[in-house]
Amino acid sequence: MFVRGLKSSIIALESNLKNRTLFFLLNFVLLVTVFIEILTYKHSIALEPHRYQNFTDDILIVQMHYDSETPYTFSSIFDRKLASIENVLYTQYAINQYIYNKETYQLSVKIKGTSGNFIENYDIVDFYYKTNGLPNVKKNELIYGRVWTNEEYQKGESVGLIYEATAKTIFGKSDATGERLNFGSHSIKIIGILKNTDDIKNYYRTFNNYNLEFVVYTPITYLKSDSLIDYSIMRSYNNDILKEIITNNISEKMYFYEREDVISKTLDIKKEQLSNFYYVIVVTLIICVVGLFQLIKNFINQMTFECSIRRTFGATKFEIFSMLVFQNSFVFLLALMLAIVVSIMIIYAYFYFSYRYVYPYLSYIDINIILIIGIAQLILTIAFTTLLSQKIINTNIIDGVKGNS
Amino acid sequence: MYELINVSKSYGKNQIFTNLNFTIESKKFTGIFGESGSGKTTLVSILGMLDQKYTGNYIFNGINITQLGDRELSTLRKEKIGFLFQESYLINEITVFDNLLLNVLDKENKQLIKRIRELMDKFAISDFLYRRVSTLSGGEKQRVALVRALLMNPELIIADEPTGNLDKTNSEIILSYLKSLCLENKTVIVVSHDEKVLKYCDIQYNLIKNGKLERCL
Structure with a gap:
């Protein structure tokens, strides 16, 4: 039965091949x-960030001691001396109080400009907890x-741990071990992935009022040579000395770095350009729908003779209707499938x-949109066919046969 | 017997038939003659169940078809009536075989194919079975159309100007065959204004301008 029906439908398709070919094309x-x-x-919108590769907004580097007993340290920014968390907090508080007279200012390092593989800005905080070498934060x-070995710790190797969410965002996979995370002048080899924890952001936010997306744990020894602030900061809480040091060192090196946000600017411009293109798409879709309607209308009009002949020799109205819906849907589906392949x-x-630089990222792009549009158009095709076929079904059969309809 | 009882039909304000009463006898060759515009085609539409927009009753071998739905009417048309028109009304782009299958939609089977071959042999066109209709002559097309009309072995054959586009020889072939169908217990109605048809008629009606039928034979 099915084979017969299919064969009959194929004959039906063949009987008006020119029109159907035109409809298809x-x-x-x-x-x-x-x-x-x-x-x-x-794709343009989705791929644009990949121009910059390993793109992310913020990152917090937490440096870990390997074997210290006392929890704290805050040295990549201040110095390498041990201090209590209270001291660290106090120091930060003091600096903020002293310079800005406000408590909420964020002590942060901003990277100026961008390089090939980059992270837009990052903050460095030096932490310490000891639990079998794992960062024991939450x-x-x-x-x-x-995690890093004692040897890596001693040598200050550029190795790090990141959270799974970070790995997925930056590298597109959970297991990013072996990848390198590059930012500024740093290049950290990822050696371990940590299970995501919702508390981590809150933890840092609570602790240091950070509001950062990503965290990288490195051995504290890694950034030893990258200290931005003189050792003497922590040695003295004398505000005059502090002021002098900050004025001479910190202010120029840290606080007054202006971030040249080339990427955001570029993305904004690109988005603006593409938003204009959005209107073109809407207009095209409207034209497509109107065009589809006209196509079906013409197609069905040209089917009047054939349908009337079929009616004369015993086809019911429903059979004619089914045939038209089947034919239009079938031809449309063929066109749709070919269009999807050719478009992609x-x-x-x-x-x-x-845009060869974004080509490797094309696989990340969700192309379901064309399937959604295809299905929507198919539904429209069936709806238009249903609507327009009423005329052909209800036309006077003999007029249809003789071409008088 | 096929009977129209008080049938009235109009197209807008143009009244074609008013209370037409008309009986077609079974197994006879009935000719209905009339000038252009006299309503011949309308009568064919009603008799062939191609038009249901009229008042009155049409009794088709005891069945009042005015009470039937589209499905039943379509089945009756398919199984009981064969149509032959002035033009073949075949679809040129496909083969003769596929055109014949259109007649029966998806009911291709061995018996049907056997009947197609028999009829094609009978009209000496069996070589054309898989040829495209567009390659056939007018006479050949009309013979294919006749095969299509007879394919389901109908009891009633309605021919609307079947010889209108044919030469004398082809006309004779078609009419002779239609006449012979009456011997096979079939009823033939030929609507025409061609005098050549006259000599084949068992019963003859004239359709005059005001939509009335006059029996002449």
């Missing part, structure tokens, strides 16, 4: 146009890789030749 062109526009738009749990090929070729 016009649908195909319309769909390809829409898909290419939409994919270009969507019960961290290692899910991939390892064109898009990939376009990005390959025009």
Whole structure:
């Protein structure tokens, strides 16, 4: 039965091949146009951040002592001397009080400009807890890789641990061990991945009022040579000395670094340009829908004779209706499938030749949008066919046969 | 027997038939003649169940078809009536075989194919079975159309100007065959203004301008 029905449908398709071919081609062109526009738009926005690779907004580096007993240290910013957390907090508080007369100012390092692999800005905090070498902040749990060894710690190797969410965001996979995280002048090899914990952000926010997206744990020894502030800061709480040091060192090196946010600016411009393109897509979609309506209308009008012949020889109204819906849907689906394949090929070729640097990231792009549009158009095709086929179904049969309808 | 009882039909303000009463006898060759615009085609539409927009009753071998739905009417048309028109009304882009299958939609089976071959042999067109209709001559097309009309072995054959586009030889072939169908217990109605049809008629009606039928034979 099914084979017979299929064969009958194929004969039905063949009987008006020219019109159906035209219907197919016009649908195909319309769909390809829409898909290419939409994919270009969507890909351009989604891929733009990948220009900069390993893109992320903020990062907090937590340096870990390997074997210290006393919890604290705050030395990459201030010095390498041990101090209590209270002291650290006090120092920060004091600096803020002294310079800005406000308690909430964030002591942070901002990287100026960008380099190839970069993180837009980062803050460095030096922590210490000892629990089998793992950063013991809110019960961290290692899910991939390892923590640094004593030897790595002693040598101050550029190795680090990140959270799984960070790995996914930056590297697109959970197990990012072996990857290198590059930012500023730093290049840290990821040796371990920590299980995500919701508390971590709150922890840092509470502790130091940080509001950062990502955290990298490194041995405290790694940034030893990168100390930005003189040792003497922690040695004395004399405000005059502090003022002098801050004025001479910190202020220029840290606080008054102006961040040249090239990336945000570029993204904003790009988004603005693409938002104009969005209107073009909307117009194209409208044209596509109107075009589809006209196509179906013409197609059905040209089917009047054939349908009337079929009616004359015994086809019911429902059979005619089913045939029209089947034919239009079938031809549309063929056009849709080809359009999807061709559109994706064109898009990939376009990005390959025009934006080669983002080409490896194309696989990240969600192309479900074309399926959604395709299904929507298919539903419209069926709806329009249902609507427009009423005329052909209810026409006087003999007029249809003789071409008088 | 096929009977129209008080049938009235109009197109807008144009009244074609008013209370038409008309009986077609079974197994006879009935000719209905009339000038252009006299309502011949409308009568064909009603008799062939192609038009349901009229008042009155049409009794088709005891069945009042005015009370039937689209599905039943379609089934009756498919199984009981064969149509032959002035033009073949075949679809040129497909083969003769596929055109014949359109007649029966998805009911292709061995018996049907056997009947197609028999009829094609009978009209000496069996070589054309898998040829595209567009390659056939007018006479060949009309013979294919006749095969299509007879495919389901209908009891009633309605022919609307079947010889209108044919030469004398082809006309004779078609009409002779239609006449012979009456011997096979089939009823043939030929609507025409062609005098060549006259000599084949068992019963003859004239359709005059005001939508009335006059029996002449």
